[in-house]
Amino acid sequence: MVEIRIHGRGGQGSVTASKLIAMASFYDGQFSQGFPNFGVERRGAPVTAYVRIDDKFIRLRSQIYNPDYIIIQDPSLVEAVDVFAGAKEGTIALINTEKPASDFKAPKGVEIKTIAATKIAMQIIGKPIINTILLGAFAGLTGIIKIESVGQAITEQFTDEEIVKKNIEAAKYGFNSIKKK
Amino acid sequence: MRKILEGSRAIAETINACKPSVVSAYPITPQTHIVEELAKLKADGDGHYEYVRAESEFAAASIVLGASATGVRVYTATSSQGLLLMTEVLYNIAGMRLPIVMTNANRAVSAPINIWNDQQDAVTMRDSGWLMWFGETNQEVCDLHILAYKIAEKLQLPIMVNLDGFILTHVVEPVEIETTEKIKKFLPDYKPTEFLDVNNPLTLGAFATPEHYFEIRQELHQDIIDAKKAIINSCNEFKKIFGRDLNLVEYYGDKNADTVLVAMGSVLGTIKDAADELTKAGQSTQGGPDGKIGVLKIVAFRPWPKEEILSHLERAKNIAVIDKSISLGREGILASEIKQTVGGEKNVTSFIVGLGGRDVTVQMIKKIYEQAKNKNEEAVFVGR
Structure with a gap:
């Protein structure tokens, strides 16, 4: 079983991100479970969401304490929240930032990858919608979900054709930019 | 069709496929997404029920009570304080033997105010005369709703289907969503035997003196005990049609x-x-x-x-x-x-x-x- 924890701020779409990953892995033929850390939602407040992926139905209902992957949607959270809590040997953290990975202090055994998702989003979508770029990057980085399935999840989730098109483009950009590294 | 979707949406789609005539609810966390989806299905033209937005849970329960008394299939959903506010009406529904199906998204009870999951709300209704079921997964919860209409309408008993608030209502996981066509093989159209009808007047939930009340309560008690047999039979039939297990x-x-x-x-x-x-x-x-x-x-x-x-x-x-x-x-x-x-x-x-x-x-x-x-x-x- 693969366990993913997403850290973001209210309004950044952390819950949508967990849903999209769960959907994409379902379309890949896997079993998945995406859920928010049930808080009181406020714009800007730290938010956590989770995803589990497995080859059989996922019965476990607890939160995720020892994630295999951590997605950090806002770099300021690294200072504000213990984003690396429970990280283990081999955990990979993907941070949305323009800074290089070496600027962040990670616990021993944790690998940090960075992508300037906000900057890319402004170029492609024209708004700081970072979710789908990070999703594409996650697919490129890990291979756990296929980029085609990410596209399918985006198509299912959003109704507006233009939004779907731009977000798929953004996801592909994220996918390719981290794959090349 | 096997879909990946939020638990609340899975329940709303399943309820819609069961073709209720009246849905009435008042939104409360963590039940909200269920009734939001039902309102949306109705607004989009995909739900063919009257959707009555109530001004409180007391009203929502009363509206489905009244609608059910006219002999149609109804639905409501709530949580926590909402369920407690319904209490008086819930006892009436059971006493009037109305086959109402309700979802309760389990949540803690105030004070202190807490919107998160536990099962204190449901167990508080233990002695109300409702059948009470608890699902482990969203698949089981959806299946229990289909079974609930079947049993409720057969035995004239109301049923509360419980699922853990947030943990199930807000999780995105795979669920087989059944079509109306298939559900109809298991759950026939509701044909009430006694209902409010201007051409054939009758009274429901009428006054009962000490001469009769005692036996009416005893009968309800016995019918709840006897419900087990009908449920077991329907679970077997459910398995034949849908291929999934349901058990007591x-x-x-x-x-x-x-x-x-x-x-x-x-x-x-x-x-x-x-x-x-x-x-x-x-x-x-x-x-x-x-x-x-x-x-x-x-x-x-x-x-x-x-x-x-x-x-x-x-x-x-x-x-x-x-x-x-x-x-x-x-x-x-x-x-x-x-x-x-x-x-x-x-x-x-x-x-x-x-x-x-x-x-x-x-x-x-x-x-x-x-x-x-x-x-x-x-x-x-x-x-x-």
Whole structure:
């Protein structure tokens, strides 16, 4: 079983991100479970969401304490929240930032990858919608979900054709930019 | 069709496929998404029911009571304070023998105010005369709703289908969503025998003097006990049509286990995972813990499946009942019921977990398994 924890701020779409990953892995033929850390939602407040992926139905209902992957949607959270809590040997953290990975202090055994998702989003979508770029990057980085399935999840989730098109483009950009590294 | 979707949406789509005539609700976290989806389905032209937005839960319950009394299929949903506000109407619905199906997204009760999951709201309605069922997964919850309409309309008894708020209502997971076409093979159109009709006047829920009230209550009591047989038959029919199992109770793990954990709702998934880990650990360590563990899931809290529970707990020495609710000053409510059923010979302990949304982990279940062997007279709170 693969366990993913997403850290973001209210309004950044952390819950949508967990849903999209769960959907994409379902379309890949896997079993998945995406859920928010049930808080009181406020714009800007730290938010956590989770995803589990497995080859059989996922019965476990607890939160995720020892994630295999951590997605950090806002770099300021690294200072504000213990984003690396429970990280283990081999955990990979993907941070949305323009800074290089070496600027962040990670616990021993944790690998940090960075992508300037906000900057890319402004170029492609024209708004700081970072979710789908990070999703594409996650697919490129890990291979756990296929980029085609990410596209399918985006198509299912959003109704507006233009939004779907731009977000798929953004996801592909994220996918390719981290794959090349 | 197998879909990946939020639990609330899965329930809304299943309810829509059951073709109710009237839906009335008042939004409350964590039930909100269910009734939002039903309102949206209606607004989009995909739901063919009257959707009545009520001004309170008391009104919502009253609206479905009135609608059901006219002989149509109805639906409502609520949580926590909303359920408590419905109390008076819920007793009336049961007394009037109206076949209403309601979803309760389990949530803690105030004060202090808390929007998160436990099962205190539901168990507070234990004695209202409603049948009460608890689902472990969103698939089971959806299936229980289809079964609920069948049983409610056959026996003229209201049914509350419970699912853990947030943990199930807000999780995105795969669920088989059944079509109206297929559901109709199992659940025929509702044909009421007695209903409010201007051409054939009658009174429902009328005055009953001491001469009659006593027997009316006794009859309701007996009908709830007798509901078991109809449910078992319908579960078999359900399996034939949909290919999935539904049961009053479900046993998991070693049939000869000394220690059996008993619970209701979504926590069973975590308990089953813990049981597998304990069994594995027991097999690999020589002279270590015996590792033999059984799990008993209670799906039907009402009717109370006494014989099924007794047969599964016959060989158990230690029984750990894991409740997400408490009769304050006593113990877990499921624990009391299990104790009453199995008698004084067995070592039954009441464990309290998850109040107000406290997360329940595999580690905590392992701790409960270890402590189940001790003789604990009082309820044991496992918070971490």
